[in-house]
């Protein structure tokens with residue numbers, strides 16, 4: 001079951017519990033209410049039945065009493081005798097009335113509740129009437145047949161409602177001599193009836209006289225409301241009650257229903273009595289009786305439901321929380337299991353006795369064991385070489401327990417027996433009481449890293465092509481060698497080897513062949529050397545050898561000779577049979593220098609002498625070279641400070657129109673005003689600056705100074721084009737375009753007044769890179785000129801690709817015109833090429849008029865040379881400008 005299902009189930013349980021309590025409460029209420037209702041109903045009903053019986057009894061007693069009164073009055077002997085005498089005609093009516101009237105009146109007064117009376121003779125004729133006038137119904141009760149007491153009514157007269165009761169008057173002999181009919185007022189019933197029902201306003205009382213069929217309906221106050229004369233008009237229950245059992249009946253009405261209670265009047269056979277109350281008045285006490293217990297039940301059930309809800313909710317929430325936690329735990333266990341198994345690190349879990357109980361996938365794949373093979377095995381026995389197991393058992397666990405874990409690099413062994421380097425960690429796992437229950441051992445095979453590290457280390461110190469030590473390792477070895485030589489007073493030689501014509505082979509047969517050739521040469525050199533000698537490749541086709549513990553100078557010469565010798569046999573490379581020689585320069589410690597730099601430089605210098613000496617030979621460093629080398633070193637040292645010290649100067653050599661002679665531009669030429677050497681020529685220090693990587697700084701200074709000067713002239717109204725020389729290194733390195741852009745921006749010089757000169761030789765070396773740089777420079781608005789043109793054998797097709805504006809004919813060609821036919825031809829060709837390509841041409845090194853005249857005639861547009869002016873300071877340029885103007 002997932003968490004959602006669990007939440008759903010908990011909510012349902014909660015709902016069902018509360019609903020269960022409510023339903024149970026309802027059932028209990030019902031089970032309690034029904035019998036209670038019945039009981040209450042019976043109680044209330046019985047109470048009413050008792051009431052109706054009591055009232056019926058009161059009515060009966062009233063009737064009985066009336067009957068008894070009638071009987072007593074009729075049985076008064078004197079009065080009775082007088083009537084008998086009257087009947088026998090012995091006395092007159094007047095006598096009889098005179099005698100009887102006061103006596104009867106007295107009796108009536110004593111009775112008190114008799115409204116009127118009529119005395120009839122035996123024949124049923126009225127002989128005496130007292131009180132109210134009785135209705136005709138009274139007559140019917142008298143006569144010869146009236147031998148028993150009888151009752152009729154109630155009847156209604158003008159005076160009210162009355163009950164008529166007749167009593168026979170019997171002589172002493174028992175003969176019927178007359179009948180008394182007495183009228184009893186119904187108001188007499190008022191007291192007993194009102195007593196019982198005074199509080200119920202809609203109560204009706206019904207008295208049914210079965211003998212006469214009359215029904216009287218009274219209010220609770222006892223006031224007569226209606227009288228029904230016909231039996232049929234009487235309610236059925238009243239009629240049935242006469243000789244049936246007492247009972248009650250729910251009577252539906254148009255308005256509120258009634259509840260009727262009825263009973264026979266036992267004292268008065270043939271009579272019945274009933275009273276009705278509003279049904280709601282009957283049920284109210286019934287309901288009141290069950291209301292309290294039901295309220296209690298409802299209260300208890302509600303309280304139970306609330307309590308249950310309150311009790312269950314936290315329980316449910318706790319259960320939910322537990323479910324959630326369980327789910328989370330389940331998830332995190334699952335996650336942990338996935339991490340455990342998917343971990344690229346090998347993970348082994350051991351019990352407290354160091355036996356493996358779990359192994360993840362990586363541990364299987366790294367060790368080569370199967371799961372079942374690892375299970376139950378002690379860690380040390382499994383992962384360590386037999387000879388190291390005891391140490392592992394003794395020390396590893398001791399360290400782990402003492403330091404709460406251990407990690408480090410170690411050697412482990414695979415199932416196959418192969419030993420591999422590993423990074424291993426072992427961590428104890430404690431239980432809550434701090435007792436170690438498990439150990440977790442993690443390890444990774446760091447063989448690849450080790451090999452990569454080794455490779456990186458190797459590459460940092462070796463040439464990747466030949467695997468020979470590189471410049472860094474050479475330096476290191478040389479440093480150590482020098483230390484040793486100094487300590488032991490021994491001699492050491494450095495051999496600088498440059499392969500002859502390697503560039504030619506490389507360019508013509510391609511780099512792959514060149515690379516293979518270098519490897520073969522390296523192998524051959526290696527075979528020619530001792531193991532303790534160091535052979536290194538420091539770049540391109542340059543190798544350096546260190547020979548330590550040199551016995552005599554000749555030993556170095558002997559080794560150099562061997563190196564040249566091993567190259568004498570042709571080299572077989574990629575199907576080519578190649579012949580290659582080498583030029584070797586040799587420097588010696590301590591004779592030629594005592595530092596790494598000095599020794600290598602001396603050897604390098606000697607190598608050049610070997611080249612000059614015809615190649616494929618070796619030369620020792622000479623005192624002459626030592627002097628040159630020292631000078632070079634000092635010059636380099638001074639040059640590095642020349643810019644900061646402000647020792648550089650710019651001279652400007654004017655350039656003029658061949659026809660008009662007007663000065664159209666100047667070329668900026670740098671000079672170094674050395675504090676001791678005087679003015680140093682750029683021919684001397686520019687190549688040195690390039691060699692030592694300092695040309696960038698000088699170039700930037702020249703560009704900025706020249707542009708600033710040109711801007712000054714521009715501001716003075718001289719729109720002089722200024723030509724600035726760029727060294728090959730400046731073009732090759734990144735940042736030139738940005739530099740030019742920056743200088744133009746800072747000086748404010750119009751870009752079209754700046755011309756950058758690049759030598760043809762450099763352009764030919766790196767065509768593609770130069771083209772893109774030249775395009776970027778052109779996009780700044782500057783013009784470009786190819787310097788020393790004609791020396792580099794540029795072709796027409798190649799020239800077409802270059803975004804240049806001007807060709808500058810090298811002064812070597814100008815020098816020979818007009819006498820040297822070759823120079824004349826070359827100059828003519830250059831001019832023709834330029835015309836074809838739409839390029840301008842300037843001839844440099846013009847020293848005499850003949851040259852100028854020839855150039856002018858050959859349609860060369862501009863010239864520069866000593867004829868016009870030597871390179872001069874700005875002021876002299878300005879004087880010249882003024883002079884020409």
Ligand SMILES: Nc1nc2c(ncn2[C@@H]2O[C@H](COP(=O)(O)O[C@H]3[C@@H](O)[C@H](n4cnc5c(=O)[nH]c(N)nc54)O[C@@H]3COP(=O)(O)O)[C@@H](O)[C@H]2O)c(=O)[nH]1
Pocket residue numbers: 653667668669670671681682683686702725726727787788811844845846847864865866867871
């Ligand atoms: N990268 C840079 N190179 C520069 C810079 N300044 C100069 N140079 C290069 O140095 C080389 C020697 O220059 P320099 O000694 O200044 O010689 C120049 C002229 O003095 C010389 N020249 C000019 N006219 C004549 C002449 O009629 N006869 C004669 N014998 N020599 C003459 O030619 C040099 C100018 O050559 P070029 O630049 O090819 O026009 C030289 O290669 C300079 O380029 C610099 O700031 N940066």
